[in-house]
Amino acid sequence: MPANKHFGWSPNPEAVGDVMSQLRHPLLGPASEAIKGSGAGTKALLWKNVEQLVGQYPVRTQAIGDCVSQGAATAVDVVKATSIQSGGAGIWRAETASEAIYGLSRVEVGQGKLGRDDGSYGAWGAKAVKDYGTLVRERYGQHDLGVYSGKLAREWGVDGLPDELEPVAHEHLIQEISLVETYEDVRDALANGYAVTIASMQGFRDVRDDDGFLKPSGEWPHQMAVIGMDDEFERPGVLVMNSWGSNWVSGPTRHNQPPGSFWVDADVLETKILSDEDSWAFGDYEGWPAKTLNLRII
Amino acid sequence: MDPILNLLRRLCNPGVCLWVAVLANTAVSGWMVVRLTPTPAVEMVSGVRFRAAAALAGAAHKDLASLYGLMSGLADYLEAGHPGSETTIDLLEIWARALLISGWELEQYPELTDLVEDELKRRGFGEPKKLAPVAAELTDLFRALAGGIEDASE
Numbered sequence: 346m347p348a349n350k351h352f353g354w355s356p357n358p359e360a361v362g363d364v365m366s367q368l369r370h371p372l373l374g375p376a377s378e379a380i381k382g383s384g385a386g387t388k389a390l391l392w393k394n395v396e397q398l399v400g401q402y403p404v405r406t407q408a409i410g411d412c413v414s415q416g417a418a419t420a421v422d423v424v425k426a427t428s429i430q431s432g433g434a435g436i437w438r439a440e441t442a443s444e445a446i447y448g449l450s451r452v453e454v455g456q457g458k459l460g461r462d463d464g465s466y467g468a469w470g471a472k473a474v475k476d477y478g479t480l481v482r483e484r485y486g487q488h489d490l491g492v493y494s495g496k497l498a499r500e501w502g503v504d505g506l507p508d509e510l511e512p513v514a515h516e517h518l519i520q521e522i523s524l525v526e527t528y529e530d531v532r533d534a535l536a537n538g539y540a541v542t543i544a545s546m547q548g549f550r551d552v553r554d555d556d557g558f559l560k561p562s563g564e565w566p567h568q569m570a571v572i573g574m575d576d577e578f579e580r581p582g583v584l585v586m587n588s589w590g591s592n593w594v595s596g597p598t599r600h601n602q603p604p605g606s607f608w609v610d611a612d613v614l615e616t617k618i619l620s621d622e623d624s625w626a627f628g629d630y631e632g633w634p635a636k637t638l639n640l641r642i643i
Numbered sequence: 644m645d646p647i648l649n650l651l652r653r654l655c656n657p658g659v660c661l662w663v664a665v666l667a668n669t670a671v672s673g674w675m676v677v678r679l680t681p682t683p684a685v686e687m688v689s690g691v692r693f694r695a696a697a698a699l700a701g702a703a704h705k706d707l708a709s710l711y712g713l714m715s716g717l718a719d720y721l722e723a724g725h726p727g728s729e730t731t732i733d734l735l736e737i738w739a740r741a742l743l744i745s746g747w748e749l750e751q752y753p754e755l756t757d758l759v760e761d762e763l764k765r766r767g768f769g770e771p772k773k774l775a776p777v778a779a780e781l782t783d784l785f786r787a788l789a790g791g792i793e794d795a796s797e
Contacts, residue, residue: 387769431771432730538770636771638731640763641749641756642738643713 350495351589353410353464354544354568354623360455361623364468365524370633373523373530373626377633384529384536388575390600391535392584394426395572398437402603405443406590408495410463411502412568413544414447415588417470419570420540420627421446421479421519427538428629431636439482442490445514448501449473461503467544467568467623471522474627477506478514485510521628526619528611531583534626535574537636543585543614544568545621549607553596556580558608561617568623575600581611691762691784695791698754707796709747710755714789716741721782725774732771734781759788 370376396402403422407415418441429437450469451459454476459465482490488510490497501507506514525531531541548563558580573584578599584606587593591604599608609618618624626633699707717738728734742749750756762784763769768777 389770430773432732432773433771637769638735638771640760640768642735642742642763643710643747643749643752643756643759 349463350407350409351412352566353407353412354466355464355566356546356621356623357466357468358622360466361468361524364454364472367472368522370521370523373525373534373633374527376523377530377533379635380533380537380633380637382529382533383635383637384532384534384574384576386576387536388573388577388600389535389538390573390575390584391423391427391538391540392572392586392603392606394430395422395440396603397430398426399440403440404586404591404603404605405493405588407443407588408493409499411443411447411465411495411498412588413450413465413467413470413542414443414498416467416542416544416568416570416586417446417450417474417627418443418479419572419586419588420542420625421474423540423570423572424519424538424627424629427540431538433629439491442480442482442493444490444494444498444501445480445506445510446470446473447498448504448506449477449514451502452505453477457503457505459502463499463502465502467542467625468524470568471519471542471625471627474519475522476518477511479517479519480510480514481517485513519627519629520631521633522625523628523633524622525624525626526622528581528583528615528619530626531571531614531619531624532574532576532581532611534628534633535571535583537633539626539628539633541571541583542568542625542627543571543618544623545618547613547617547621549609551594553594553598553607555597556608557597557599557602558582558610559594561613572606573600573602575608576611580608582608583611583614585609689787689790691758691787692791692794694758695755695788696794697791698758699752699792699795702752702795704796706751707792709745710752711789711792711796713741713745713747714785714792718782718785718789721774721778721785725778728774730771730774731768731777734774 365371405415421441450465450473454469454472546564546566548565549559550562570586571583572586586606
């Protein structure tokens with residue numbers, strides 16, 4: 346798989362199909378009747394749940410071609426923080442460690458097929474967090490995950506997560522993953538506190554327009570995460586968090602979005618990103634139940 | 644075991660506190676609705692209170708008494724520390740049980756239903772939340788609604 350330190354994804358319909366064949370709900374659309382339409386005309390600024398727990402949003406900066414695990418870890422953070430802020434079980438300890446997801450996706454899920462080349466697939470990252478779990482940025486015995494290490498990610502991407510850490514990771518699973526195909530899928534998922542990873546070949550410029558959106562341009566074989574949506578605004582769209590640090594992009598922002606993020610128009614998301622068919626919703630409950638409340642209470 | 648302590652424990656059982664608050668308020672609200680002290684002229688009437696009164700113009704006194712009991716009971720329960728409710732989801736579950744006990748049917752006054760829904764949504768209660776940080780805000784809202792019900796009875 347060709348990858349440099351900014352990217353790390355490529356299309357692999359066979360890998361996606363293999364993962365989908367093992368899921369009870371392979372597609373979000375048919376599995377999400379309970380939430381269908383719930384995001385129409387609303388907004389969900391889910392990154393603010395992370396900020397409320399940790400202060401400043403933890404912007405990631407990938408050092409190798411491990412964008413898949415960076416995007417997956419970002420989505421896990423948003424799902425966990427939103428669940429905790431909504432009164433769900435669990436406590437926030439630290440942000441999710443991408444190195445563990447990288448190793449699990451490539452070795453446990455991908456069976457080492459990628460050898461020593463960097464990279465992974467969206468489907469593998471999603472299956473890794475669902476079936477094998479996650480670790481956070483703290484020390485686990487001799488393994489210090491407190492600070493991101495591209496070197497460690499590369500090692501674990503070849504050798505896999507150390508055996509002694511696998512049971513620990515398994516205690517923190519993402520409960521549900523499904524492939525997303527439309528803007529409405531993404532919008533409704535976000536409206537209910539679920540996050541989405543997006544992987545495609547679509548690139549973008551690096552200066553946001555007046556509304557905070559980036560214009561599509563060029564090719565990025567890349568995975569990122571959707572951490573917010575705004576369907577109230579005259580330009581419906583989603584907020585995408587990249588893993589290239591804070592300063593790669595400039596220009597106007599909206600809703601106090603984190604540095605390093607940008608808005609993507611709904612039609613661009615659907616026709617240029619989701620169409621590559623390796624974008625996944627992550628959920629903290631089985632079966633995509635509605636988490637918006639019925640307020641017709643009297 | 645001390646019977647008084649037993650009773651207190653029973654009253655603090657999740658849901659029971661809210662039922663007690665609602666039923667107690669409903670029991671006295673018939674009296675309150677006909678004997679409300681006039682609102683002082685200097686008091687600022689909130690938009691919610693005004694719109695609640697408008698939504699209930701012409702409502703039967705029996706319904707106003709029930710609604711007053713429900714709304715002020717909910718406010719009392721929140722003000723008392725909302726025992727048994729950690730989140731807004733818990734609160735809605737207990738509220739649904741309280742409605743069942745009281746015999747109140749939803750959407751009898753659609754304008755009031757719309758008003759309550761709009762006000763809750765506008766304050767961000769469409770998503771589940773921990774209750775403690777927002778209990779005071781909810782208390783104020785339900786007190787304003789109860790005030791509107793009082794006004795409608797005059």
